[in-house]
Amino acid sequence: MREKKNIKLDAVNLLDEIQNGKYSNIQMNYYFSRNEYSKKEREFITNIINVTLKNLIFVDYVLGQTVRNIQKRKIKQLLRISAAQILFMDSDNAGVVYEAGEISKIINKHQTGFVNATLQAIIKNKEEIINAIPEDKREGIIHSYPQWFVNKLKTDYPDDYIGIMKAYKERSYLSVRYNRKKLSKENFKKILSEIKSEVLFFADEVYYLSNGNILSTDEYKRGDIIIQDASSYIAVKNLNVSEEDTVLDACAAPGGKSLAILQTFTPKLLLATDIYEHKIEVMKKMKEKYGYDNFEVKLNDAAKIDNLDMKFDKILLDVPCSGLGVLRKKPEKIYNLTSDDIKNLKKLQKKIFDSAYSCLNDGGVILYSTCTFTKNENTNNLQYFLEKYDDLKVEEIEIPENVIINKDEFGGTYISYKNQFLDGFYIVKLKKIKK
Template sequence: MSVKYVAMKLISFVDKGSYSNIVLNDAFKEFYLTAKEKAFITEIFYGVLRNKNFLDYMIEKNTKVIKKEWIRNLLRISIYQLTFMSSDAKGVVWEATEIAKKHGIAISKFVNGTLRNYLRNKDLEIKKLHDEKNYEILYSIPQYFCDILEKQYGSENLNQAIISLKKIPYLSVRVNKLKYSEEEFEEFLKERDIQIIKKVDSVYYVNSGLIINSKEFKEGKIIAQDASSYLAAKNLGAKPNELVLDICAAPGGKTAVLAEEMENKGEIIAIDIHQHKKKLIEENMKKLGIDIVKATVLDARNVNKQGRKFDKILVDVPCSGYGVIRKKPEILYTKNRENVEELASLQLEILNSAADILKDGGELIYSTCTIISQENTENVEKFLNERKEFKVKTLNIPENVSGEYDKLGGFSINYKEEIMDNFYIIKLVKEEKC
């Protein structure tokens, strides 16, 4: 099957509600593809998702009604190549025409004419969008989200914030120090001529995805993880022999950081609301050589009813996900203002429930993979106004991590950070009663 047919199929799945990372991984398992073919599919697949509003706008500018889904996706891919990749224009048009020809001469002529017409008008149309500052089309960012970004970062930083979210992400992996060392991993990279783009403690951003297929990855010596989520878990400061709770823990990346910090001594209760995610946590812990984790199915809102109190709690709550748009661009088309309001309420409920079962003197991390202040600073501020026994504690953020502290002392990894996921982290301590 042509790689473009595969990409067209994957785009259709995401349009119908599937998660981009899952359908892409499934495709790589289903089809025999070379490394070059995988790279090309990844580029055009995510490229279309990141720029879907722009591509559909340009298609509508140059066509009438398109009834067949595959034709729209073929045009999306082709226009993406013609606009955002250094592809040979004639080659792109020819290939699209040949694909369409298999469905009839009339369709092939339609595709050919549409793309040639786009090429004639492309520069003028793009200039017009820039002049009008039509970011909703130009960068495929919903207007309400543009408004949120402008409110949070100011109009002078809006363009930079939008462009930051559109960057192509690098693969990041963390060294599992229970099985491996950073020195061994760096030697592994050197032998394969893989470059380190950025390093945050034991998390490495690299310029090759091939290590996911390596023996070291399969044996649990390295684990796929972003440095942002790593820092959330690291800052909890879990110690050996403590009783630690990890809320909404699946798939277990942050749980593994906690276990490593605890030297695999003590006990971690890792909860998730879904049974299949409990199994995922258990499988990952086994792979990583961790045996202090007990995975449990539980609604995080009811965690205060389970009967135990904890030394440390990681409260990484369900969120809108706007901090991981680089990796999951479809979020821009599936979320809205109402989702944020509902999530903020849920997050506060979970945080209060967790706070009830933290020991006096215990510490808690509240974190999200979103940049929305309503889910971050505003939520924590509401919590602190009600729970006077909690105080903010200083975080340890490495110097090579960019972002900003909020008025409470929480840290937002935001548009200033070139490589890592956007994330919010704040540390709270429950003062001992006199």
């Protein structure tokens, strides 16, 4: 086993890579696959990274009130992690300072005195710093959200904005479904029993588990057990694909929803497209792995579906969005997002929908979904769709009884932040009426 200080150094390096644009959940899994960590070591890294990322604005504020400038990038990550331990974790403060000093000697020995002095000052002055946070910035700093986002939440959800901010700082849970064409429910539950994995919650055919032991099973490795959130699977199931349907998954990468369509239904043809060539290669490998004859993958811009020169009976539009509904899994997303990004995403979402509509058969269905909760990307877009196309009708969707939802005034469905386990999602099913 490695010395703990080196495990923490790995956490510092991991945080640095996340700050340079890597997704935290993907990069952590990469680290865990490349290094022989014990279960306790994995838990330590996961916890310390998540606590730091979910409280980053607060941590940076406290650091900013303590020192003027942190010049060395990795020293800054070390201080962030150590400050998070002092502020949010049940840690021995003296031990945190000592450990940070030892790690700083590895990163840059000339910074050790600076690191020690900074952390000692945080321990001494943290209460005074927190009490002095300006009132007009307090909510954003305390909950670690950019101020523009707090203001937007207040506008969209004046009665719920504090609850939303708190909810998406909670922990996330591993969720999986099984391929019912390959495994029975009895077999799946037997596997869970054998690996000592408890079901914490289930919605439809998606199970939220107490640990990650399922990822070591043969069934997972060969693709009979698949990681997917219930919100995502609920969207797929509401396509209600028949054997006569030609189906398009227009923004398909990395392919999870396409796979769910194929494992839940038997379409005449499913075409999965994406604008990025490297993502298309990932889906082509998925096609090779599973061997579906009714599955095709093509490079295409979802805003130009007419380039395909095809008509479709069912179209899944899981459009690019701000991704705020998955902040429990990817807490860093909020720090890289601006209000202009949401405006630009809304424009793109409209273009994609207009493109999809032009290729939809009479009587066909577009299922529009996002993994976010901003009204700009959801309710406001739905209003635009219905006003522009008078032959579109919102259809009811089926939601498991144990999933909390909210409906907007146009019939769209928000999967609520009040669900402890599910991602935040928006789903609306639109049918093109035959004239």
